[in-house]
Amino acid sequence: MAESLMFGSQIAFLTTDFTRLLDDYEYYRPTLLGLVPRVLSRMHAAVMEKVNTSKLKARLFERAVKSKLEEQKRGIFKQCGILDFLCFRPIRNRLGGRVRGIVCGGAPLQPEVLRFARSVFSCPVVEVYGATESGGVITMTLPTDITGGQAGCVVPDMKIKLIDVPSMGFTVKRDGIGENGTLQIVDRCKNIFKLSQGEYVAPEKVEQVYALCPLLQNMYVDGSSLYSYTVAVVVPNFEKIQQIFPELFDELLRNNNGIEGDSKKYFAEACWQKKLTKLILNDLNKHGAENGLKGFEQVRDLHLSPEPFSIENGLLTPTMKFARPQIRKHFAAQIQALYTTGNS
Structure with missing residues (x-):
């Protein structure tokens, strides 16, 4: 929030209960969304319920998602084409039609939901993990990552320490940093x-x-x-x-x-x-x-x-x-x- 203000952005706050969140989005027309996975998961479930009512709709939507993700692998983010117009634009318009980036944190995001969000909004979806004690972000995924299932790499100027947790069966050697330098967030220790x-x-x-x-x-x-x-x-x-x-x-x-x-x-x-x-x-x-x-x-x-x-x-x-x-x-x-x- 502080960084957004430093760059001259306006910030909109939820005006009512969670069930009216989409109405707020449609009214404020945000360009950058900061949210938790539960919001995207519910949006994904609602859209896919309608899509799966018809085999033709399902095939068309699946093809549109696949096409978008192939483009994004090459760093191409665009909101045009007949499939985008038919499948994704109505969803984007429900959120104001101006979303250019999504930052998601608070819990792991399902890979299926990540691919859905990147396709629908045709923009980078970044997952972050942070803590108050760190002053903000600790790890962040790359804007080009479409695989999901991990929390990204440690951000610059941040140091972390990984330790074994034998009682839970986790070891740094086996469950620590991935081959691309990424970390996977399972849950808070106190929640497991x-x-x-x-x-x-x-x-x-x-x-x-x-x-x-x-x-x-x-x-x-x-x-x-x-x-x-x-x-x-x-x-x-x-x-x-x-x-x-x-x-x-x-x-x-x-x-x-x-x-x-x-x-x-x-x-x-x-x-x-x-x-x-x-x-x-x-x-x-x-x-x-x-x-x-x-x-x-x-x-x-x-x-x-x-x-x-x-x-x-x-x-x-x-x-x-x-x-x-x-x-x-x-x-x-x-x-x-x-x-x-x-x-x-």
């Missing part, structure tokens, strides 16, 4: 937990994979050394679920006459439906398997919550990251109930 059978799980990695599922609005993954499986708190995307599975809500309305007028009560009642929990869980596990999650990383059970995570309720930080201790405390009883029923 060990399951009862000895396997370690990085929850942010699992959440980023599941974030590509269009049925979700928010998802928090929890684990404990007392149990051999993970569980999760999920805020469903009710709008999408109503579109895809209207019969679930038709049954709910029949059993609760007049509830439709009160949306909060309506969604809260929907969260108690076992059919909805099973439907979302099955979709998540299918999605996780398709995207390389191991069996012990897949969640076994869910608690559905009608209240989205937000800064106002303390479940998101001001930088839109999950406030993990607060989430765990807020849903402590529900999480323990998931472990109890799953272990019975």
Whole structure:
């Protein structure tokens, strides 16, 4: 932010809750986007849901992405051509139509989402990793990198120290700097937990994979050394679920006459439906398997919550990251109930 101000840039701040973020983008028409992976993941999920409704659309979109990435390998970033006009311009216009660069940080970005963003916006997408103690950025990917799955190289004038973490199975020699001088960020050490059978799980990695599922609005993954499986708190995307599975809500309305007028009560009642929990869980596990999650990383059970995570309720930080201790405390009883029923 300070650097942007030094170069004379204007800075726009979120004016409302996270669900209206695209409206802010469309109004302010930013040229440089600074965001967290969750924003791009949700955008990717929403777009791909529409694309996959038709085989013709899917093939056309896939061809457009492939064409863009081939150009970008040669350092060419352009917003023209018939495929760009048909596939990407409407998406860019939803964000104001002026994006020329994207900086993403706060958590690892899925390679699939990275390729999507570079193609749609036809601009460099840079992943950064930093800390307050370092005064800002520690590592950064190159603007020409389209592979993803890593956090880039250490920036100039920055020194880092890599150490072995035997208890988690990480060693500098095996898991340290890649052949191109890049680092891979797994998760914060304090977030990684060990399951009862000895396997370690990085929850942010699992959440980023599941974030590509269009049925979700928010998802928090929890684990404990007392149990051999993970569980999760999920805020469903009710709008999408109503579109895809209207019969679930038709049954709910029949059993609760007049509830439709009160949306909060309506969604809260929907969260108690076992059919909805099973439907979302099955979709998540299918999605996780398709995207390389191991069996012990897949969640076994869910608690559905009608209240989205937000800064106002303390479940998101001001930088839109999950406030993990607060989430765990807020849903402590529900999480323990998931472990109890799953272990019975």
